[in-house]
Amino acid sequence: MRINCPLCGTRDRREFYYYGAEDYLDRPAPEAPAQAWDDYLHNRDNPAGVTRDLWYHDLGCSSWLVVTRNTVTHEILAVEAVADRKGGAA
Amino acid sequence: MRYSGLQVIKEGLFGNKGWKPAWRDPAPKAEYDAIIIGGGGHGLSTAYYLAKNHGMTNIAVLEKGYLGSGNIGRNTTIVRANYFLPGNSEFYSHSLKLWEGLELDLNYNVMHSQRGLINLFHSDGQRDAFARRGNMMINQGDDAILLDREGVREMLPFLDFEQTRFPIYGGLYHPRGGTARHDAVAWGYARGADRRGVDLIQNCEVTGIDVEGGRVTGVQTTRGAIKAKKVGIVVAGRSSQVAAMAGMRLPIESHILQAFVTEGLKPVIDHVISFGMGHFYISQSDKGGLVFGGDLDFYASYASRGNLPMVEHVMEAGMTLMPMIGRAKVLRSWGGIMDMSPDGSPIIDRTPVDGLFIDCGWNYGGFKAVPASGWCMAHLMATGESHPVAARFKLNRFATGHVIDEEGTGSQHNLH
Ligand SMILES: Cc1cc2nc3c(=O)[nH]c(=O)nc-3n(C[C@H](O)[C@H](O)[C@H](O)COP(=O)(O)OP(=O)(O)OC[C@H]3O[C@@H](n4cnc5c(N)ncnc54)[C@H](O)[C@@H]3O)c2cc1C
Ligand SMILES: [Zn+2]
Numbered sequence: 001m002r003i004n005c006p007l008c009g010t011r012d013r014r015e016f017y018y019y020g021a022e023d024y025l026d027r028p029a030p031e032a033p034a035q036a037w038d039d040y041l042h043n044r045d046n047p048a049g050v051t052r053d054l055w056y057h058d059l060g061c062s063s064w065l066v067v068t069r070n071t072v073t074h075e076i077l078a079v080e081a082v083a084d085r086k087g088g089a090a
Numbered sequence: 091m092r093y094s095g096l097q098v099i100k101e102g103l104f105g106n107k108g109w110k111p112a113w114r115d116p117a118p119k120a121e122y123d124a125i126i127i128g129g130g131g132h133g134l135s136t137a138y139y140l141a142k143n144h145g146m147t148n149i150a151v152l153e154k155g156y157l158g159s160g161n162i163g164r165n166t167t168i169v170r171a172n173y174f175l176p177g178n179s180e181f182y183s184h185s186l187k188l189w190e191g192l193e194l195d196l197n198y199n200v201m202h203s204q205r206g207l208i209n210l211f212h213s214d215g216q217r218d219a220f221a222r223r224g225n226m227m228i229n230q231g232d233d234a235i236l237l238d239r240e241g242v243r244e245m246l247p248f249l250d251f252e253q254t255r256f257p258i259y260g261g262l263y264h265p266r267g268g269t270a271r272h273d274a275v276a277w278g279y280a281r282g283a284d285r286r287g288v289d290l291i292q293n294c295e296v297t298g299i300d301v302e303g304g305r306v307t308g309v310q311t312t313r314g315a316i317k318a319k320k321v322g323i324v325v326a327g328r329s330s331q332v333a334a335m336a337g338m339r340l341p342i343e344s345h346i347l348q349a350f351v352t353e354g355l356k357p358v359i360d361h362v363i364s365f366g367m368g369h370f371y372i373s374q375s376d377k378g379g380l381v382f383g384g385d386l387d388f389y390a391s392y393a394s395r396g397n398l399p400m401v402e403h404v405m406e407a408g409m410t411l412m413p414m415i416g417r418a419k420v421l422r423s424w425g426g427i428m429d430m431s432p433d434g435s436p437i438i439d440r441t442p443v444d445g446l447f448i449d450c451g452w453n454y455g456g457f458k459a460v461p462a463s464g465w466c467m468a469h470l471m472a473t474g475e476s477h478p479v480a481a482r483f484k485l486n487r488f489a490t491g492h493v494i495d496e497e498g499t500g501s502q503h504n505l506h
Contacts (some may be wrong), residue, residue, distance in 0.1 A: 018504065041501045042341035042488040042490075043341050044341070046330035048392040
């Protein structure tokens with residue numbers, strides 16, 4: 001599996017650290033209800049098919065990336081830096 | 091037909107022509123008292139104990155493929171009761187006791203072999219942690235012996251004790267731990283359930299769950315609609331998809347775990363051994379193959395096959411621990427889809443839909459749990475109440491903060 005980092009180019013999967021589903025980008029406000037925190041930390045769509053998840057280019061440019069990929073075929077469909085997303089940084 | 095030594099001799103004398111299929115292949119009925127979705131180890135043991143302990147025999151197990159096609163036939167077969175935290179400790183202790191009577195109960199040879207499990211440690215800190223775990227196991231009524239380096243050397247002379255990076259300080263020995271034949275466990279429970287009247291329906295994928303006014307009324311399948319007032323979801327790696335049919339979003343992420351087996355060798359590894367400084371564990375099957383594995387591939391996946399970086403990591407860890415296996419040829423490797431929960435512990439509970447129950451979140455430790463999981467899920471489905479040894483496996487424990495985080499690694503699904 002190779003991931004196409006927008007800054008470094010296509011690199012081996014071993015350079016990247018997997019964090020989890022894209023849900024981690026929507027951190028609730030500190031005073032948000034417990035349900036919002038439960039959803040953020042624990043509950044997942046967990047699709048068999050196309051998913052979006054967070055990877056960190058650990059042995060590269062240290063960017064956080066949102067990877068769109070297929071969990072059944074391991075195909076990588078798109079990669080974008082979290083910092084480039086509309087709405088700012090993570 | 092009861093199986094016995096006498097039966098084997100009799101059949102041998104008459105050309106083995108008298109053996110009958112071990113279970114029927116019934117067509118689904120229009121309605122059952124209860125339906126279990128998933129014909130893996132946990133689904134089949136749930137059906138068996140519903141029939142045996144609770145007298146519920148008008149029930150069906152619906153399996154989308156063939157019985158035992160999931161993780162029950164893909165695991166590395168380790169059976170142990172060496173858990174630390176309340177919640178897990180009493181549950182796995184109960185499971186090991188059921189294992190010890192399983193073959194007589196099922197009249198089926200599951201090749202349960204209590205060959206002993208040794209978890210190695212490699213530092214003073216790790217020794218302290220293992221001593222504490224051993225004390226918890228003894229308090230629970232199970233067995234644990236703390237071995238020093240010489241104690242381990244006597245039992246496992248082939249390990250690389252002197253290496254500078256991860257010298258072996260000793261091991262926590264769990265004599266009642268061991269292995270069992272994984273397929274036989276599925277087959278034994280299937281035959282036991284079938285003999286009590288349970289319909290085991292294969293090639294029957296559940297495609298929808300019918301809910302009316304907050305109550306479950308049945309399921310839609312590739313073999314038609316089937317009614318039932320009680321439905322249990324017991325589908326391991328596919329839990330999120332099936333629960334979504336009833337509008338639920340689970341605290342589960344599915345990950346891939348690989349396993350490996352070598353060509354058959356003469357007996358060389360008598361126990362189950364795990365490395366304390368890298369995820370690697372190994373045992374030798376009765377056929378002679380070395381069966382071993384390591385960590386998850388770490389990213390969410392439904393591919394049933396892994397990638398090379400983890401293959402490399404597992405081989406490296408194995409060679410670090412016991413260089414003698416370097417010449418053995420790997421015959422096969424495969425992967426299974428693990429239902430990873432945010433604290434590494436399972437869920438056996440009611441759901442917000444009346445009559446709908448769920449048993450999932452087995453991570454990579456659900457084989458040893460097969461007897462107790464079925465026992466407790468059957469209790470829950472029959473009585474509506476959690477069984478005392480599974481009372482902490484609540485679906486909402488993440489929201490309420492009652493997590494059971496055995497590894498102490500926090501809420502990230504892939505770290506358990
Ligand atoms: C490589 C590997 C090594 C492991 N090693 C160990 C070990 O050493 N010790 C240990 O304790 N555990 C181990 N495990 C974990 C253990 O195998 C699992 O936790 C356990 O088998 C899961 O429960 P199950 O047997 O019911 O799952 P499965 O056998 O996967 O059963 C689930 C069934 O549900 C069916 N299903 C799914 N969706 C539907 C649907 N819509 N309709 C109908 N049926 C459906 C599937 O086809 C499947 O047969 C290992 C797992 C793997 C993959
Ligand atoms: Zn990069």
